[in-house]
Amino acid sequence: MIPLDSEAPEFVDVMRSALLQISEDSDSWTRHIYPRLIVDVSDEFRFRRESSAPSGFIDWRSGEKLIESARRTLVAGAKFFLSPGRHFVNRNGRFASRYLDQVLMGQTAPGSYIVTAYAPPNAGISLSNSEAAGLLDVDMAHGRDVSKAVVRAVEATAEAVEHYRLSGSLSGFEAGVDRGISYEMTQALLGIAANSDGADITVEWDSTSGPTPLESTHFEFSGADAEPLGKAAVRLAEDKSSRMVTLIGRVHLLAKKQAGSPGVFGVEALTAGSVKKVRVRLADEEDYHEAIRAHEEDLALQVSGKLEKEGNLSWLYNATVIRTLGHVDEYQRRRTRGNDVMAGQMDLFNAESNAKGEGGELPS
Template sequence: MTQAEDPESSLVSLDSADLISLLAVAGWDKQGGRSHIYERWAVREDDELLSVLVPLDRTRDDYIDLLEEALSSLERSRLAGAQRVVSRLRAPGDEVQWQKEPHVVRGLIPWLHGEAMIASAKQILVAAAKAARHPSAYHGQREWKFAREYLEKVLMGQTQVGSYVVTAYTPVGQIRETEGASREIESSLSGTTTGRDVMERLTSSLIATRESVDHFTSTGSLSGFDAGIVHGISCELTRALSALVKDSDGARVSVIWSPVGRPPALSGSTWKMDFIPDDLPALERASSRLATTEPRRTVVIVGTVTNLSRPRLGQHGTIILNVIYGVAVSRVRVRLSRADYEHAISAHKEGDLLRITGTLEKEGNNYWLYDPTELGPVEAGAFNEMFGSVDTDLMPD
């Protein structure tokens, strides 16, 4: 029997309050007791009832004996409610689940999609671990050593009946075991990062992502993803979420907080966040935006209008500007308001050049001009006097 399976070693750090919290999360009901002495908890499944007595007074001589008896009852039982508690005791830590609704028979998933789902779950954990150390739009190889050390302490749990589920048990305490001078250096440079810190960064990043997706859906702006970087949003996270949601009817990430360790910042014993296929355009756009290494910059561009498109008449639209002067980029995409889009249509019909001021950003292989202002036509032959040189800081795409 390993240490993790040894009841006595499990009870060394187990407190009755921890066991009661686990019973409550697993769906057990309190069935009475004596104040400050013990509580009785029970669970009923089908026609079978199981109850355990949980001691409360650690000063009593029979405290450990009663805890051992309660744990033994849970381990002997085959009830799902009992096994959920035992699994949490054997793998202490925060429980994370990735749940996906694939387009097949409920509870099954195509093999390659299942592999991709596990890879997405891993990438989400890696992104959270890196962001817990250093929030960044694009992590790359930064903080990979810490992320690897974190993954080495994560355990994979069993799946569940119903939707396809990937389960992980994540550590609560300190990740790096440093001693002596190395511990002082670690603390002075970046402080101690715990597994609970990583889980809190995971939840904060998913909350920020959900808000940013909703903001993009209503406004067409990706600014929420930029603001959410400090909360853990990154290119790697949005890519992993895109892969998780793809080929499904929806996906969910949930966390069941372990009662061990300091209380999490979020209240409640459980937390969850849902994403749906309609979120994919925002997630994919955001991952391209966050992957860019070029700085945002305000530019003035002159070019010819082509590729006009908009959802329906009277709404905002998107154009592609073939750049003649302003920056060394051959094409720039611009999302315009209704009024500016009508001006772009007019310039396209008349064959006029269009002058636009905005913020130039690269998303994937495409350049976008955001927050366009000062949009207007430029007479043929006049633009050369207005713009004397091409911006060579950016190379053509």
């Protein structure tokens, strides 16, 4: 309790008590009080992931993934603020980048690993891509309105996940596109939930901004949510005007990324099918980083796109990276165990293959 009225008779005693408490708890001062004093008015997004590491720590790769997924969540919601879409690719990307430029990243908190984003509610984000527009007080979006769009999109996606738990249907994702569900948002939340022992997103609205205080918002996810989020990502990335396929394979080739190009890489299929190797041309440059990680760590990669043949080469155009499926050797061991299952039995170790089939290319 910090006294504000210096003229009050009890001011000195209450202030001494407050300062004594702060001096005896330096960790709270360092992690909670001081950062909020030096940061302007801001709405707070906390992305938390359970971690078996010591308090406030996480294994490096999981930490990188959580930060990337937190960024993708904010970007996907900001894109939705301008207009809904199943798969934005680069649409509304510049506006989302301008919103992200206003956001600060805070320190992790004790306990499970937490990434904190501070979004200023009073910031103005230009609705125009023109550099001159930022100098004029016109066509500006209010920072809090964009942050609210992020929350609405996360809420709609979380509700679609809950609908899938109850019904086994992806219809909730399809129906929720107008409310902010998109390929980009499902990908962002997939990165938070996958391989986790529990994760959540909490939003605290700054009470000093706006006439009416807003209630905090909390969304929880688990590792089991990776299945519906992954399936929904494939569904939302579909181009219904062409034949889309999904492949699972090893990244064996990385082409040098050209300026302004999302990137190209080669995939060697790990499952039987008509296509053994395919060149992948991405729709979104965000996915190229995941392909690099899959190549460096020898991870099985699930990718979806429009399959075409050019001479002796097979190409996957307008492609999207759905997710990584663990180390290649471990993935192949899981598939081998699945092949040993007798007719009429269910393979508990390879449920994904049971659901989608064992073909090297999976119709979307």
